Amino acid sequence: MTKSILIINRAGPYADGRAKAALDMALSAAVFEQQVMLLYTGDAVFQLVQNQQADLIHRKSPSAALSALPLYGVEKVYVDQAALISRGLEEQALAVEAEILNSNEMSNLLESADVAFAL
Structure with missing residues (x-):
């Protein structure tokens, strides 16, 4: 049975491990053919900025994992x-290509998901 899983990202890309955990969760769920949706809010929007120079702070940029999303069937990024x-x-x-949502649309998205995780 396929579930729609909404993963809500709230953490900046380099603050702690939540950004990586959210991507790992998304990719893992997608491998099991679940419908995965990602929502970026708060400082998490910085995870999506292109051309990050993470090597300057000795961290990995989220860009590689983000580019793999379509390969795993994760096509709904908000x-x-x-x-x-x-x-x-x-x-x-x-x-990445993403749909920009206002607060009402985010509420509707949350209500439509079978399961939601906030990181």
């Missing part, structure tokens, strides 16, 4: 519009 605006980011700065 971004909190207010988080982008408050951090001075535009959709063109993102390394």
